[in-house]
Amino acid sequence: LQPNLGHGHAIGLAGTTYGVDDIEYSGSLATITVTPPLRKDVAAGDFLSFRPVMHAVCSDPSAFKSMFDVSGVIRPGSITFVEALI
Numbered sequence: 001l002q003p004n005l006g007h008g009h010a011i012g013l014a015g016t017t018y019g020v021d022d023i024e025y026s027g028s029l030a031t032i033t034v035t036p037p038l039r040k041d042v043a044a045g046d047f048l049s050f051r052p053v054m055h056a057v058c059s060d061p062s063a064f065k066s067m068f069d070v071s072g073v074i075r076p077g078s079i080t081f082v083e084a085l086i
Contacts, residue, residue, distance in 0.1 A: 005020060005023055005030065005032070005050070006020065006023060007020055007021065007022060007023065008020065009050075011032075011034070011048055011049065011050060012048070012049035012050075013038075013040075013042065013046065013047075013048055013049070014039075014040045014042075014046070016039055016040070018034035018035065018036065018038075019034060019035045020032055020033075020034060021033045021034060021035050058079055058080070059080045060079075060080060061079075063078060063079070064078070064079040
């Protein structure tokens with residue numbers, strides 16, 4: 001097994017994205033420490049994605065939209081996401 005996963009990579013598991021903090025290989029077995037801590041139980045054979053997506057909710061969409069100009073010039077304001085894990 002060639003180690004392709006390492007510190008700093010993002011993985012997806014059960015709809016949540018995790019960052020790899022540490023990984024140790026022992027043959028074909030990998031032990032991974034992730035951030036944030038796991039939120040669901042993980043069993044052998046569970047599907048792991050190496051191309052996770054971001055799940056987020058904008059906390060104040062009106063602040064973001066307030067800077068859009070009626071002439072079509074886009075100057076968006078700041079945007080804050082809640083639970084933005086990439």
